[in-house]
Amino acid sequence: MKLDRRDFILGTAGVALTLRGNPAAAAEAVELPFANGRRQLVAYPQKRPLIQLTARPPQLETPFAVFNQGILTPNDAFYVRYHLANIPLAIDEAEFRLAIGGDKVDRPLSLSLAEIKALEPVEVVAVNQCSGNSRGFFEPRVGGGQWGNGAMGNARWKGVALKTLLDMAGIRAGARQVTFNGLDEPPDPATPDYVKALDIDHARDGEVMLAYQMNGEDLPWLNGYPLRLVVPGHYGTYWVKHLNQITVIDSPFEGFWMKPAYRIPANDCACVEPGKTAAVTVPISRCNVRSFVTSHADGAQVAAGKTLHLRGIAFDGGYGITEVLVSVDGGAHWSGAALGEDFGKYSFREWRLPLVLAKGERNVAVRATNRIGQSQPMEALWNPPGYMRNVVETIRLHAV
Ligand SMILES: Nc1nc2c(c(=O)[nH]1)N[C@H]1C(S)=C(S)[C@@H](COP(=O)(O)O)O[C@H]1N2
Ligand SMILES: [Mo]
Numbered sequence: 001m002k003l004d005r006r007d008f009i010l011g012t013a014g015v016a017l018t019l020r021g022n023p024a025a026a027a028e029a030v031e032l033p034f035a036n037g038r039r040q041l042v043a044y045p046q047k048r049p050l051i052q053l054t055a056r057p058p059q060l061e062t063p064f065a066v067f068n069q070g071i072l073t074p075n076d077a078f079y080v081r082y083h084l085a086n087i088p089l090a091i092d093e094a095e096f097r098l099a100i101g102g103d104k105v106d107r108p109l110s111l112s113l114a115e116i117k118a119l120e121p122v123e124v125v126a127v128n129q130c131s132g133n134s135r136g137f138f139e140p141r142v143g144g145g146q147w148g149n150g151a152m153g154n155a156r157w158k159g160v161a162l163k164t165l166l167d168m169a170g171i172r173a174g175a176r177q178v179t180f181n182g183l184d185e186p187p188d189p190a191t192p193d194y195v196k197a198l199d200i201d202h203a204r205d206g207e208v209m210l211a212y213q214m215n216g217e218d219l220p221w222l223n224g225y226p227l228r229l230v231v232p233g234h235y236g237t238y239w240v241k242h243l244n245q246i247t248v249i250d251s252p253f254e255g256f257w258m259k260p261a262y263r264i265p266a267n268d269c270a271c272v273e274p275g276k277t278a279a280v281t282v283p284i285s286r287c288n289v290r291s292f293v294t295s296h297a298d299g300a301q302v303a304a305g306k307t308l309h310l311r312g313i314a315f316d317g318g319y320g321i322t323e324v325l326v327s328v329d330g331g332a333h334w335s336g337a338a339l340g341e342d343f344g345k346y347s348f349r350e351w352r353l354p355l356v357l358a359k360g361e362r363n364v365a366v367r368a369t370n371r372i373g374q375s376q377p378m379e380a381l382w383n384p385p386g387y388m389r390n391v392v393e394t395i396r397l398h399a400v
Helices: 064-068 113-117 162-169
Strands: 008-011 014-017 029-031 038-043 050-054 059-061 097-101 109-112 122-129 152-161 177-182 195-199 209-214 228-230 243-249 263-265 281-283 290-293 307-315 321-327 349-356 360-370 393-399
Touching: 097 162, 109 113, 109 162, 113 152, 113 209, 122 228, 152 162, 162 209, 162 243, 290 360, 290 393, 307 321, 307 360, 321 349, 349 360
Parallel strands: 097 243
Antiparallel strands: 008 014, 029 038, 038 050, 050 059, 097 109, 122 152, 152 209, 177 195, 177 243, 209 228, 263 281, 290 307, 307 349, 321 360, 360 393
């Protein structure tokens, strides 16, 4: 692990972190395009200056321009989201153990990092997106972290399949769910510990994995060092960081972070009429389809009558993007964009479209479709917690 001496102290106890963000020059603030969207750019350990949503715990958003620089999001630009103020500040690499237990395993395990890294590795390129990504754009506004569009990132994850570990532990008949707990702790007894659960069949699908590497390096501290769950296609809430405890149980887990938190209306759109609540909810699961222009910012000036190289990204919950369409006339006509290299069905997919605009103001809308025909709504959907925003994004270009 590469350590910056200013931020880390490497001692006999292992790795210790001084958790202090360095505010960039005071002038370096950004204005997210909604009310109360002003944020400081702050550099945390192993991170370039990112858009700070909260300091305790650190919650950091990726500046959107990063998504135009490559299909993989660099580790030092990858967003950070935590719920509990007491995040681990020191982890002894040699002492660290992952426990796998519960009534529904035959052989409880306690594994060191070295033992985990000695198992057959797996790799996947997958998007980690917070359920509340883009929450700041909800109208009417909703409570919760007011993210712009940067609470997401795409990385190559390397680790061991959860199935491998569950097979080693031996799953007993009657196992229903698997729970995941990390090293962070609630700051007070009233706040429930951050524990998430997956159904046993999902946990054993061979795709859910425990990652110790991200883009070829150790996980950054703030992204879950030394080990995190990766649940391809599913919202970040399941991607438990600093993972040290896996428990196999015989009933659905209903801890706070599964119920009432992180639930969506139990209907096809995961939506309700603005201001209403849903009578029946289910745990949030797969990401819906999204697409963005990354080559041009909203409000950018471009040359009229010249070819413009429009570019962006699209992704979904793991069926794979099959089509990206662009409209410059409010949705009356759509042009098909060319898709870039395929990094797998869980990855961002690049798209490109050359375009010539006549003089004037143009709204450029982008809409993606996945392999099973799911697409994006023209009007934003709404739900009380502000999850799963995936309206067709529109940017305004001034062709002069
Ligand atoms: N231990 C722990 N893991 C966690 C969380 C947390 O609060 N504690 N937050 C989850 C949520 S809601 C999200 S969106 C992702 C964010 O992952 P990142 O911080 O690596 O970007 O981490 C998940 N894993
Ligand atoms: Mo999240």
